Amino acid sequence: MADAERSVRGNVAADPGTRAGAARVVLWLVVAVLAVRQMAVVLRERPGERLADLTAWTGGDGVPHAAGSLYGPGRFSGTPFAGLVLKPMTTSAEQALGVAWTFGSLLLVVALGLVAARALPGPVSRRTAFLAAPVAVTLLMVSLPVRNTLYLGQTSILPVLLVVLACFVARGERLPGVLTGIAAALQPTVLLFAVLFWLTGRRRAATAGGAAFALCTVLAWAAMPHDSWTYWVRHLAGAGLGENPDSLANQSLHGALLRLGFEGPLETGLFLALAAAVTVVGLRRAARYARDGQLLLAVAVTGCVAVAVSPTTWQHQLLWVLLAVVGRVGTRASDRLVWPAVVVLVVTLPGKMLLPNVGVLLPVRDNVLLIAALGAACAAPFLARTSPYWQSPVPTDHARPVASRFAWVPLVPFWRRVLGRPNLLLELLLIRVVYSAYAQVRLAATAGRSTAEEHGRQIHSVEQWLHIDIEHRINHAVVDIAWLRDFFDYYYSTFHFIVPLAILGVLYVRRPPDYRWARSSIGFATVLALVGFWLYPLAPPRLMPGLGFIDTVHGVQDFAKPDYGTLTSMTNQYAAMPSLHFGWSLWCGVVIVLLAPKAWMKALGLLHPLFTVSAIVATGNHWVLDAVGGALVVALGFGLTYVLSGPRRLRPRADDAAEPLPGRTADEGGGDAVLVARPAGGER
Numbered sequence: 001m002a003d004a005e006r007s008v009r010g011n012v013a014a015d016p017g018t019r020a021g022a023a024r025v026v027l028w029l030v031v032a033v034l035a036v037r038q039m040a041v042v043l044r045e046r047p048g049e050r051l052a053d054l055t056a057w058t059g060g061d062g063v064p065h066a067a068g069s070l071y072g073p074g075r076f077s078g079t080p081f082a083g084l085v086l087k088p089m090t091t092s093a094e095q096a097l098g099v100a101w102t103f104g105s106l107l108l109v110v111a112l113g114l115v116a117a118r119a120l121p122g123p124v125s126r127r128t129a130f131l132a133a134p135v136a137v138t139l140l141m142v143s144l145p146v147r148n149t150l151y152l153g154q155t156s157i158l159p160v161l162l163v164v165l166a167c168f169v170a171r172g173e174r175l176p177g178v179l180t181g182i183a184a185a186l187q188p189t190v191l192l193f194a195v196l197f198w199l200t201g202r203r204r205a206a207t208a209g210g211a212a213f214a215l216c217t218v219l220a221w222a223a224m225p226h227d228s229w230t231y232w233v234r235h236l237a238g239a240g241l242g243e244n245p246d247s248l249a250n251q252s253l254h255g256a257l258l259r260l261g262f263e264g265p266l267e268t269g270l271f272l273a274l275a276a277a278v279t280v281v282g283l284r285r286a287a288r289y290a291r292d293g294q295l296l297l298a299v300a301v302t303g304c305v306a307v308a309v310s311p312t313t314w315q316h317q318l319l320w321v322l323l324a325v326v327g328r329v330g331t332r333a334s335d336r337l338v339w340p341a342v343v344v345l346v347v348t349l350p351g352k353m354l355l356p357n358v359g360v361l362l363p364v365r366d367n368v369l370l371i372a373a374l375g376a377a378c379a380a381p382f383l384a385r386t387s388p389y390w391q392s393p394v395p396t397d398h399a400r401p402v403a404s405r406f407a408w409v410p411l412v413p414f415w416r417r418v419l420g421r422p423n424l425l426l427e428l429l430l431i432r433v434v435y436s437a438y439a440q441v442r443l444a445a446t447a448g449r450s451t452a453e454e455h456g457r458q459i460h461s462v463e464q465w466l467h468i469d470i471e472h473r474i475n476h477a478v479v480d481i482a483w484l485r486d487f488f489d490y491y492y493s494t495f496h497f498i499v500p501l502a503i504l505g506v507l508y509v510r511r512p513p514d515y516r517w518a519r520s521s522i523g524f525a526t527v528l529a530l531v532g533f534w535l536y537p538l539a540p541p542r543l544m545p546g547l548g549f550i551d552t553v554h555g556v557q558d559f560a561k562p563d564y565g566t567l568t569s570m571t572n573q574y575a576a577m578p579s580l581h582f583g584w585s586l587w588c589g590v591v592i593v594l595l596a597p598k599a600w601m602k603a604l605g606l607l608h609p610l611f612t613v614s615a616i617v618a619t620g621n622h623w624v625l626d627a628v629g630g631a632l633v634v635a636l637g638f639g640l641t642y643v644l645s646g647p648r649r650l651r652p653r654a655d656d657a658a659e660p661l662p663g664r665t666a667d668e669g670g671g672d673a674v675l676v677a678r679p680a681g682g683e684r
Helices: 002-009 019-043 080-086 094-118 126-142 144-152 157-168 174-186 188-199 203-223 225-234 253-259 264-291 295-309 319-326 338-348 359-366 368-379 424-444 449-466 471-479 482-510 512-535 580-595 599-618 624-645
Strands: 675-677
Touching (some): 019 144, 080 203, 094 144, 094 157, 144 319, 157 295, 174 188, 188 203, 188 264, 188 295, 253 359, 295 319, 338 368, 424 512, 482 512, 580 624
16 A cells, blocks of 8 residues: 555655655745745835834934934834844935845845754654755745734844754854844843753853843943833833734733733733743743754744733734744644644734634634744643654544546546544634635625626626526515515525535534535635636626616615625625525535435425525526526536545445444445545554
8 A cells, every 4th residue: 555655646755856856946936936025015015104113213214213212103112222233224215225124034034944944853754854944934934923024124033033043053052142142132032042041951051141131231221221211111121112002913911911801900910920820831841842852842932932921022023933833733643734734824814814703702813823822832732752653643544545437537646535524623714714715805806897787788688598587577576575585585694604514514523524525525616616706707686777676685776886885895796606605505405415314304405505596586696697607616616526536435445455434334324335444654
């Protein structure tokens, strides 16, 4: 089995000059494209809007202020030492300053990625070592902290790089301490790394770090006594500078407590108690991982402690959270990717894309970066390198390959069918992210009212030619029957999401292999529908002036207003072709017919697409051909899933020795024989 798989996939780890070499070239090209894009995004902004934190304390000619206080209204928010370092900078124009600053920041990102990639805890396979650098730089480029740093013109990449250089590049004891002290002078809570040095037996490095921090701070105080007093005394290490501390941008324990309604002495006491507990627990964990040989993870954990306990931690200072991606969590191979995926999603996507706008979830959504930092610092059960599961987690059960029923269908050879259910947390998170992306693309995919109405006239003409233009008659017939109109309005507004989610939930619990197959098919159908929304914006019948349709769901539309009220701000009203209302309902019907064990269940499942197509036509929200388009993308979704993963039903092959999945018989679940090959080693 291993030999067969190696012949299909190739031994990339042993031969990094072939596929891995090509992958590395592609990844470095991605890095270059991202760097160019970041430069373009920053520099195409108007001079008064780009590099906001940097230009807030520069003059009209782009030269940093040499006179007056750094901490005037709307100006600098860094440490006095950072201001002292930046003051000598001069340039003839703000444009040149922007180019130099942004390019220099990108070089720092690349350097950080290269050092972090070389610091991965071993043993590391040749393939991982070969691809680690471009992957690390790519993740850094797309992370929210780096994007925010580049946009604002901040210095927050530099402290992270200095600490990483101190831990992995600098030799001896004095130089690592000096680099850490300079980093702490730029971001005070970074001084916790001196404590990490002390706990791991590097006492001279810890002492040098404290001394370097004190020297830099005293130097800045001597040069700028008024600003130093303002920063360290009046604003308690910068806690009162920048935005309001209770804003969503402040992802520290202090900011979270303020957002939760605590204030005054009670909030201060809670913050100090929680900060002390996080510091003790986090630094003890970091020291343990450092002694275990996972120094990069120890650095990440210490950085996450610094994020949590700082009075203010703005988004551009949260790069430490991304470094925690190197920690290994879980004894099973199927769970090994959960922690890295959660960290990457949290650090690269805004909270509103990760969690819905539901009241009970708002405290989590508003503090998702802080929660990730606290999880890395205090809670995530990272494996030790001495654990037997570090290199060889419990392997995942995969189905044996099944030949296509149709000889002319070329199945993709590398897609391996997993039999177990996926991790629930990761699955819910990915479903939410995909839906958020779908909603944003759907909202952006519009070409204007005139184009959509022209396409509406085209569809109407085709339906008249085919003699299927029944929408107007059905719409007016339903309007005259109050109970039927109310039923279709409710059905249209409610069951579109409830039924697919319910089916996926049942399959997740009862039929994991079928869940994965069904989830992939509806995902492909939805992506194909987005292409249709983008290429063919279409006005539904209710938004076609002059045809006399009645919008029973949204009420009477004012055709004199191009935006039709507030609806346009919530959704793209011209995303009608294909109809995902009908497409998703048809998917539900097909899945129920395929998997339901009783005939009456199958018949009941077919009622959902029937009621849905009736509702979308009766309410004036879709043309009949929209439903045809929905059926087409669903058919293509099932077809793509078939090509990638083979038939839904898993059958044994006569020449393979296999055994049933524990707890299930060969014919359990509607007659499907679910057989599994159990590899002797780790997951391949």
